[in-house]
Amino acid sequence: MADSAHGTHHAEMSFWRRYVFSTDHKVIGIQYSITALVFLFFGFSLMLLMRWQLAYPDQPLPIIGGLFGELRMPGGVMLPDFYNQLGAMHGTIMVFLGVVPLAVGGFGNFVVPLQIGAPDMAFPRLNMASYWALFLGGVTMFASFFVPGGAAQSGWTSYPPLSDIAPMGQTIWLVGMLFLIVSSLLGAINFITTILQLRAPGLTFMRFPFFVWAQFVTAFLLLLGFPPLQAAGIFQLMDRLAGTSFFLPSGLVVSGQPIAATGGGSPILWQHLFWFLAHPEVYVLILPAMGIVAEVVANNTRKPLWGYKSMVYSLLFLGFMSFIVWAHHMFITGMGTAMSSFFQTTTMIISIPSVIILSCLIISLWGGSIRFNTPMLFALAFLPMFGIGGLTGLPLGLATADIHLHDTYYVIGHFHYVVAPGTILALFAGIYYWYPKATGRKMSEFLGKLHFWPSFIFMNGVFLPMLIQGLHGVQRRLYDGGAAYAHAQPVLHLNKIMSYSAWGLALTQVFFIVNFFWSLRKGEKTSDNPWEATTIEWSAPSPPPHGNFVSMPQAYRGPYEYSVPGHPTDFLPQFSPGAGEKAKTGQAGKTSH
Amino acid sequence: MEIPYTVSERPDTGLNNVKIGIWLFLASEIMLFGALFASYILLRVGATKWPDGSSILSVPMAFTNTMVLISSSVTMVMAWASLMEKKLGRYRLFMGLTIVLGLAFLVIKFFEYRAKFHHGLHPSTSTFMALYFTLTGLHAAHVAGGIGINAYLWGPGLKLWERAPQQFTNRVETAGLFWHFVDLVWIFLFPVLYLL
Ligand code: HEM
Ligand SMILES: [Cu+2]
Numbered sequence: 001m002a003d004s005a006h007g008t009h010h011a012e013m014s015f016w017r018r019y020v021f022s023t024d025h026k027v028i029g030i031q032y033s034i035t036a037l038v039f040l041f042f043g044f045s046l047m048l049l050m051r052w053q054l055a056y057p058d059q060p061l062p063i064i065g066g067l068f069g070e071l072r073m074p075g076g077v078m079l080p081d082f083y084n085q086l087g088a089m090h091g092t093i094m095v096f097l098g099v100v101p102l103a104v105g106g107f108g109n110f111v112v113p114l115q116i117g118a119p120d121m122a123f124p125r126l127n128m129a130s131y132w133a134l135f136l137g138g139v140t141m142f143a144s145f146f147v148p149g150g151a152a153q154s155g156w157t158s159y160p161p162l163s164d165i166a167p168m169g170q171t172i173w174l175v176g177m178l179f180l181i182v183s184s185l186l187g188a189i190n191f192i193t194t195i196l197q198l199r200a201p202g203l204t205f206m207r208f209p210f211f212v213w214a215q216f217v218t219a220f221l222l223l224l225g226f227p228p229l230q231a232a233g234i235f236q237l238m239d240r241l242a243g244t245s246f247f248l249p250s251g252l253v254v255s256g257q258p259i260a261a262t263g264g265g266s267p268i269l270w271q272h273l274f275w276f277l278a279h280p281e282v283y284v285l286i287l288p289a290m291g292i293v294a295e296v297v298a299n300n301t302r303k304p305l306w307g308y309k310s311m312v313y314s315l316l317f318l319g320f321m322s323f324i325v326w327a328h329h330m331f332i333t334g335m336g337t338a339m340s341s342f343f344q345t346t347t348m349i350i351s352i353p354s355v356i357i358l359s360c361l362i363i364s365l366w367g368g369s370i371r372f373n374t375p376m377l378f379a380l381a382f383l384p385m386f387g388i389g390g391l392t393g394l395p396l397g398l399a400t401a402d403i404h405l406h407d408t409y410y411v412i413g414h415f416h417y418v419v420a421p422g423t424i425l426a427l428f429a430g431i432y433y434w435y436p437k438a439t440g441r442k443m444s445e446f447l448g449k450l451h452f453w454p455s456f457i458f459m460n461g462v463f464l465p466m467l468i469q470g471l472h473g474v475q476r477r478l479y480d481g482g483a484a485y486a487h488a489q490p491v492l493h494l495n496k497i498m499s500y501s502a503w504g505l506a507l508t509q510v511f512f513i514v515n516f517f518w519s520l521r522k523g524e525k526t527s528d529n530p531w532e533a534t535t536i537e538w539s540a541p542s543p544p545p546h547g548n549f550v551s552m553p554q555a556y557r558g559p560y561e562y563s564v565p566g567h568p569t570d571f572l573p574q575f576s577p578g579a580g581e582k583a584k585t586g587q588a589g590k591t592s593h
Numbered sequence: 594m595e596i597p598y599t600v601s602e603r604p605d606t607g608l609n610n611v612k613i614g615i616w617l618f619l620a621s622e623i624m625l626f627g628a629l630f631a632s633y634i635l636l637r638v639g640a641t642k643w644p645d646g647s648s649i650l651s652v653p654m655a656f657t658n659t660m661v662l663i664s665s666s667v668t669m670v671m672a673w674a675s676l677m678e679k680k681l682g683r684y685r686l687f688m689g690l691t692i693v694l695g696l697a698f699l700v701i702k703f704f705e706y707r708a709k710f711h712h713g714l715h716p717s718t719s720t721f722m723a724l725y726f727t728l729t730g731l732h733a734a735h736v737a738g739g740i741g742i743n744a745y746l747w748g749p750g751l752k753l754w755e756r757a758p759q760q761f762t763n764r765v766e767t768a769g770l771f772w773h774f775v776d777l778v779w780i781f782l783f784p785v786l787y788l789l
Contacts, residue, residue, distance in 0.1 A: 120596055122610045189617045197598050197610050227621050228628035235632065238727055243717030246636070246727075264720040269635050273628060 023124035024546055028131050029110030030438065033431075035131075036102035039138060040424075041509075043093035046086045048506055053078045054481035055499035072150070083479040084153035085169065089141065091156025092173070095285065096180050097138050099423055103288035104184075104222070105134065107430050108191060108215045110438065114537035114544065115209050117200025117553035117575070122193040130186035137179030144172035155477065157274060160247035160267045164239045165254060171240050174233050181226045181233070188223035191215055200536065202555035206312070207574065209535045209559040210298075210305065213312050214291030217319040218284050224323070225280035232273035239265075246270075268333055275326035283322045285419050287315065289382065289426035290357055296379035296429050297361055299533045301368025302570050304560040307360040314353035321350040331399045332406050340399040347397035354390050358383065374448030378429035381456050382422055389418030392467060407477075410470025413463050421459040428455075428512070436530045440542040441523030447515035454508040461501030465494035532571050535559050539575040600760045615767045619774050626778050629728055633785065636720055644721050646787050649714070651705055655787045658701050659779065662736075665694035666776045669743075669769045676762045681754065688747045688765075691772070695740040702733050725786055732782055735775045742768045 022028060052061050058077055065076025072082040113121055121127045144151040149167025152158065163170050195208075195216050208216075235246040243261070247270045250263030298305045305311065327335065327343040362383055370376065392414040395401040405411060428451075436442050469491045474482040481495045482488030529538040536555065540548050553575045561572040602609050637643055672687035709715075709722075716726040746765055753761040 122596060122598075123614060124596070126614075185618075185621050188621075189614050192617055193610050193613045196606055196613060197603050197608075198596070223617060223621050224624050227625035231625055231628035231632065234727065234731065238716060238723065242723075242726075243715070244723035244727070245717075245720060246632070246723060262717060262719055262723075264636075264640055266636060266639050269632055272635070273632065276628070 021128060023120070023128050025109050025113050025121045025124070025127060026438070026544060026548075028127050029106050029108075031131055032101050032105030032109055032134070033107075035135060035138065036098050036100075036106055039093050040098035040102070042142075043090050043098050044506065046090040046093070048502060049078070050083060050086050050090070051499035051502045053083055053479060055496045057480040057483045078479070080479045081150065081153060084155075084477075085145070085151040087477060088152045088155050088158075088173075089145070092141065092152070092177075094419075095156065095281065096177070097134070097141065099285050099419060099427070100184070100281075101134055102427055103423065104191075104215065104218060104284065105131065105187060107211075107288060107292065107427070107434070108187075108218075111434060111537060112191065112212055112215050113194060113198065114437070114540055114548060115212050115535050116195060116198060116203055117536045117549065117555065118194060118198035119547045119549070121190050122197055123190050126186050126190050130183045130190065133179050133183035133186065137176045137183060140172060140176035140179060144169045144176065147172060157278070158236070158270075159274075160236065160239070160270050161249070161252055161254075163236065163270075164247050165259065171237065174237050174240075177233050178230065181230050184222045184226050188219040188226075191219035192223070195219075200553045200555055203536070203574075204555075206309070207555050207558050208312075209291075210294035210308065210311060211288075211291035213315055214287040214294075217315050218287045220319055221280040221284050221287075221322060225277040225284075228273045229277035232270055235273075236270065268330070268335075271330050271333065272327070275329045276323070279326040279329065280322045282415070282418070283318065285423050286386070287319075289386075289423040290315075290361075292426045292430040292433070293361060293379045293382050295533075295535070296375045296433050297364055298560040298562065299433075299531050300371045300373065300376040300379070301365055302371070302562045303364060303368045304558070304562060305360065306364040306366070307356075308558070308560070311357050311360045314356040318350060318353040318357075321346060321353070325350050325397075328397050328402070331402045344397060344399050348394075351390065351394060351397070358387060358390070373432075374443070374445055374452060375429045375433035377449065377452045378425045378432065381452070382426045382429065385417055385421035385425060385459075389414060389416075389422050392417060404473075405470060407475055408470035409466040409474050409476055412476050413466030413470055416463045416466065420463065421456070425456070425459075428452075431516075433531070434537075435519070435523075436526045437537060437540075437542050437544070439520060439523070440525060441519055442526050442530060443515050443519040443523055447511050447518075451508060451511040451515065455505060458501045458505035458508060462498050462505060465491075465498050469494055529573075532569070534561055534571050534573045536573075536575050539573065600757065600763060609763065611763055611767055615770050619770065622774060626781075629731070630781065630785065633724055633728070636724065640720060644719070646721070646725075646789065649721070650725065650787050651708065652787050654701055654705050655783050658698050659783050661694050661698050661701070662776045662779050665691045665698070666773050668694065669772050673762070673765050673769050676758075676765055679758070684765075685747060685751075688743060692740055692743050692747060695736055695743065698736055699733060699740075702729065728782060728786065732775070732778055735778070739768070739772050739775050742771070 019027060022031075049061070060076030061073065061078070062076070065073055068082070072079060109121070109127065113119070141151075147168050149169055151169040152163070152166065152173035154163035154166050154170060158170065158173065195212060235244075238244040239246050239248065245262045245265040247267050248259070248261045248263055248265045249267060252259050252261065252263065294305055294311070325343060325346045327339060328347045331340055331343075365380075392410070396405055396411060396414060432443055432448055469482070469488070472487060472491045474485070474488045474491060478485075482492060526542065528540065528542050530542075531538070536553050539553055541550065554577075555574045556577055557572070557574055559574055561574070563570045564572045596610070597603070598610050600609060606613070668687045668690040672684050672691060675681075675683035675687055706726075714722055716723045746761075746768055750764070751761070753764070
């Protein structure tokens, strides 16, 4: 590998090639991250609107209520159809345009090649194509709000027959999903190939940072899970455009009118195809987060991860199992006891590897001299929050308990605990942690803590009451938040608590946004390895040039050699040659090889 | 800066990047068609009555098409083998044949579709027809894509041969793997839709 002329070649490239149609994994990673953060914010805003309707059903939304027009909020009062659009699009956007693009497209792209000592991804142009497919998907989804009848309104799960007969927005949703699926497939192929082929010399599989493992397994989930949803999407498009009845049963009557369709289809078929992707997808949401937390925890406890190997094997087992639990979302479809028992059993089994990984991370804290910086606070918060999310999943996995809990706010509470205070806090940890690598500057610790504490508290304020409401039987997707139901009355006041918490959470994000931009210019300048970390990305200059490394890095040992007895510093990087030598940041990657 | 192993093999995996890439892509394709076939089974099992495919669809046409595609897989292998022997003329001949056979498949398919429409058989006619049109339509789209790739490698893409013969040969091999896969899907589709 030649180590010449990095700085010169990219100076010649035009602005467009450098920042817009770049093939550099770091630029693409940042494009993904920014796009995803914008969509996360947008998707969150949709929910903020819904929370008004839930807290104050049918009361006009003050000040901005009039902006949405007669078709959506006449006189500032939200129409049920519009509520449904907001809900469906909130879920779709948060999952497919927010968390996954940030966790996989953003962090995966930026960090993985650096962590394995590669000059770039294996297929740089495919990488660019995958970002632009996501972008087109995002634009399509956004545009669907403005077509006649508004955006998709059959939930992020798009269950037929409702979705088959919904207005045009659903067609646009399907087209948008096809773009997003293409994007993910291209990305997945690229990640797996990159990790297998472009590993630095000496970087054997058991020397991978846990984050690389997490992305590796995630890529397989995307690669094998998405095509069935693609098939389902094509079927649904056919149903909507070509008059087929893949998902329409015979004799369907809508609003008293028999509908004109051949029938003979099966709505349950959609559910199978959808959950065959969407269950692995929940691990796509969580595994990169676990990867980030593992990196941050090892770095800030200054200790090797406890049980690294069992974590890796758990991860592989979990990835495999995640393909055979999908029908636990379908216990009430009347699928029979044999099937229920099977999926109930596999669901209980898949909890084991999750518990192992979480336990290893918690035990890793034991006896560490913990540095409580901002990334670490977010990573630490992830542990109990993911714990609550996972534990609340167990009753859902038991068919009998799920009959009561299915379709209630309990389910919403469960998965938000995993995805929001779980994954999203971990993603913040990752942003604070790798920001210095991307920019050469640290984010402000003060603003970081101001961001962390209220976020942590408000998130629980939003999601804990959901579990309580759900246990009382309050159903999800009710546009009045249960106000019309007698059994919801004792827990109705919680709607206000949740709404205020959500709005508070939104305000808190101002600290993050200010910090993000302020630190770009004013943040404390850092060395190449400000956290005194051991993995290979920290041997590259900050920000790394095109081609990443000054000379080809090499891995000499495992990823987390912290506090090695006899070593002069408390960290012994993967990339520094001799154990006896003093590991100096930045220069340590220089090897004669 | 150059990406390693784009052409040559990485010693410990024994593969180059493109080879891994195409196998992964094919894995996702297997999941796609696997889901389509699984849906077929689920819908058929749930149906109260199911037509006899051979009485609606044209078995002779489909059989001809099966032969056409199998032959095209053979010519595709010959094209690649010719490149391995550095015989460019033969390569162009066999690749040309592969393209022509692919087009022949699509033409026959077109007449088949037209006959169905003439008889008033549309995707909306029945679940069986819906599956027939969707599955064969998706397959035909794959054939068309394959023809596009092959045509590129027959024409403008050939420039790479001068500069990097090994890389070009790899590309043809990759295109071949995709083409064989498309062939294989048809070999499943034919009996499932027309005979069973
Ligand atoms: C670790 C053990 C887990 C178990 C046993 C579990 C179990 C379940 C079950 C049985 C359901 C279906 C409930 C119903 O619809 O009635 C469910 C829903 C859900 N879970 Fe989990 N889960 C676990 C972890 C996770 C994780 C890690 C995530 C995401 C990161 C997640 C995300 C979701 C989502 C998004 C839904 C709801 C989808 C919907 O209906 O809209 N779960 N979970
Ligand atoms: Cu699930």
